[in-house]
Amino acid sequence: MKIIDRRSGKIIKEEEDSAKIIGFLYHSFFGRLFLKLFFARPYFSKLLSIYYKSPLSKNKIKSFIKKYNLDRGLLQRNFKSFANFFSRKEKINVDNEGFLATASGKLRVFKIGYDGKLYLGNKKLSIMIKGNVYNTDKLLKAPLPDWARGGYLLLYRLSLCDYHRYIYPLTGRCEKRKEISGRLESVRRDAAYWRAFAENKRVLEYWKTNSGDMLHMEIGAMLVGHIHNHKKICFHKGEEKGFFSYGGSSIVEIVGREIEVDRDILENSKRNLETKIRIGERIGYGKVKKA
Incomplete structure (x- = not known):
């Protein structure tokens, strides 16, 4: 499925993180087995969230910003963890009508x-x-x-x-x-x-x-x-x-x-x-x- 940017009207391609892992999980027998028994379970996400909430995860922020071409000004903000960075607040422009x-x-x-x-x-x-x-x-x-x-x-x-x-x-x-x-x-x-x-x-x-x-x-x-x-x-x-x-x-x-x-x-x-x-x-x- 293609993506069209509403502002420019151009077809765009977005980088997908861990695409190879997702391909393995959904398109192979052993991948689907791991998915059913482990990765799709809520406890897996909870365990992973422990790492993302820790200061150790701060090292992931720089590479994430570079990979997805995000605002480099985010590097100047003092995020305590990757989870803190990911759930950050940004100023948004809200249309008055509609x-x-x-x-x-x-x-x-x-x-x-x-x-x-x-x-x-x-x-x-x-x-x-x-x-x-x-x-x-x-x-x-x-x-x-x-x-x-x-x-x-x-x-x-x-x-x-x-x-x-x-x-x-x-x-x-x-x-x-x-x-x-x-x-x-x-x-x-x-x-x-x-x-x-x-x-x-x-x-x-x-x-x-x-x-x-x-x-x-x-x-x-x-x-x-x-x-x-x-x-x-x-x-x-x-x-x-x-x-x-x-x-x-x-x-x-x-x-x-x-x-x-x-x-x-x-x-x-x-x-x-x-x-x-x-x-x-x-x-x-x-x-x-x-x-």
Whole structure:
């Protein structure tokens, strides 16, 4: 799958950390065995997090910044550990109007049909892995709400080089929150990430916003031991919602018919392109509901 940078309109290629290891884990018999017995287990991520939180891990920061061509000014900041560097706070520019990008990363948007199925344009998605069909019911561990039919499913994929804090895209109120336990598989493009979304550890919230009902979900991935949320009841657009520990991660959002996603993102998704977006930028607009 190719990535298009929204600002430049150019197709880009991002460096993937540990690509050879991921290839071994997902494309060989012994790799899949190690994955099932060890790497995809939550305790592995917890053990690894001990190292990343220690001062010994500071040596990894310089090479990480160089590899992913990040701002060299980060080298001047006194991070206590690699974990401290990875979950750093940065100044973000938030658009005053519109439906905002919750996170920086690669975004794909799927239309939700009135039949509850996912579509890219007029093409219905049939997501089948090892004989199992994956759909929104498996993702939510509950039936898809009626208000979501005719809306959109937004899929944010965060690579290691992306900023791993995320914000509220609208103003609203959290009506319900639940945690879903699971494994911690990779969400890379070459891994079976639809299976990961349906089986990984995740946190789901149901929101009432000024542009209708909405579902928001953080999904942990391999090496991500924790999802850190501020757990606000009432929130405002642009406020920080939380952050991920080290690792590639994903966010899924489901919005109703009151939200319309910007056409360039929809067209890119139809062409099977991920759109590289920045946290806080406008990605759509919504009808403001009257109280």
